[in-house]
Amino acid sequence: MFVVGLTGGIGSGKSTVAKFFEEMGVPVFIADAEGKKLMANNESVKEAVKSFLGNEAYQADGKPNTAYIAGIVFKDKNKLQQLNSIIHPAVATSFKSWKEQQTAPYVLKEAAILFESGSFKDCDYIVTVSAPEKLRIERVLTRDNTAKEAVEERMKNQWPEEEKIKQSDYVIQNINLETTRELVGKVHSLLLKKSIST
Template sequence: MKIVGLTGGIGSGKSTVAKMFKELGISVYIADNEAKKLMNEDEIVKQKIIALLGTDSYVDNQLNRPYIASIVFNDSSKLTQLNAIVHPAVATHFDIWKNNQGGEYVIKEVAILFENEGHKQCDHTILVMAPIDERIKRVLKRDKTTKEEILSRINNQWDDTQKIPLADFVINNMDLEETKKQVCEIHKKISSQRGSNANLSFC
């Protein structure tokens, strides 16, 4: 089974694109969501995070995300160390998940796919892009945050100009109908090698 890595900066719309692939019958693994579950439920991961960032990392046995974000997005060393705890656990979880899926390929959505060289474990990669101003506008509408916090997160990710040369496919996500067309084209190209049983609901 092929692994198709899907990535894009915060607010680019990679989750929207992931949903489109899901509508086509493709199994989708959202790495950030699974990472949050592991950070809340895996005792070994939790103890490592507490050792790194302190007991305030959890409140009522739940991950204190604002506290952690306030540290790691202002200290690249701490972010690197946190990633070194979480990413191997997610990789193991993904392998187990993938082996239980059907179909020709799966989508693995990862926010920092290229930064962590995760693309090297993928058969294909898709980069979702949108202008910075649009991305900020989307995140402000979606999350309880500030422009400064969003820019801090953006600055901890690679610029799109660094990602484009590593991507097999690039989706410019500004218009939903146009994005759907791009998703369909990519799906057909990936599937054409062996044929596909996916539900082409909007292609």
Template sequence: MTNPAFKPWILGLTGGIGSGKSAAAQHFIDLGVHLVDADNAARWVVEPGRPALAKIVEHFGAQVLQANGELDRSALRRLIFQDPEQRRWLETLLHPLIGQEIISYLARAESPYAILVSPLLVESGQYKMTQRVLVIDAPEQLQIQRTMQRDSTSEEQVQAILKAQASREQRLSHADDVLINDRDPAWLKSEVERLHHFYLTLRGGQP
């Protein structure tokens, strides 16, 4: 039975590609913290049967559907990357829906604080839904190295992704806490535990 007066505060968790954001998020989940991933919310809103998918098909035609009725993401991506106008149309449709999805999922939290993980927390303005921001940071060379190993991509591709994401300065300017993830996984885990104990002492995300 949840206490109606109890409302967890929201921590925004972000970081550039290869920073270790997902690993940090998993440690928080293991500690029992309720967490929603904005990327998952973005997938949920376009599932078959949801109004957003019907609107996308109405706008772009059946070419954006796979044979099984699911959204063909790569077909849609090709259409919107060629045309900024279409990309804006899609963002206008989806961003509010993704926001609602995130809010309703965070509202189910029963932990003292809940986490919104989003690679685009700063760029999308999603940080406004949070009371505190934790940035997982890493030296750029390490980000590139990790991503190349993980995704078997070239350095050029990783550089292109880094350029498209918020600059480190932009992200850090919104940070309340910064975790420099440049050591081993055990160290990351202990740092997350340290932050978790600190967060449990906070009310509304601020000391």
């Protein structure tokens, strides 16, 4: 069984593409969702985040204060890296346990900052989801009901799309849903062939 990393810039449609792979029977691990879960429920992660960002990083009910955290880390690359250095090792441990329970020819690990975090090194193949920047911004504005400046701030903390594409084995352009689904099917077929030949 090999690991396929799935990534793409904010608003590119990684979740949509991951869902299409899942519909084709591929087990999918969503690293960002797992990171959020660990921040909310893993005591050692919670303590490390509090010691780094202060008790205000959590609300009275024990849930992460996401607005407070985002307000700090998305304006300071060093702080973002420090937060990631707390969360990513815990996510990597979760992924390893999850992968051991899978029996499919390959598994998909979806992560927004697959390259930035260095976790691409643990993947056998990389798929990048691509879309024009203007469309990506529009999607995030609609999805998150946020300000354009906030979206652009988050984009600055991610690798440029062209850099991701250069280091990827496959690129899926996600503009039209039906075309995207077809492209996912083609990539899935190629990956299945590779799994048979390895």
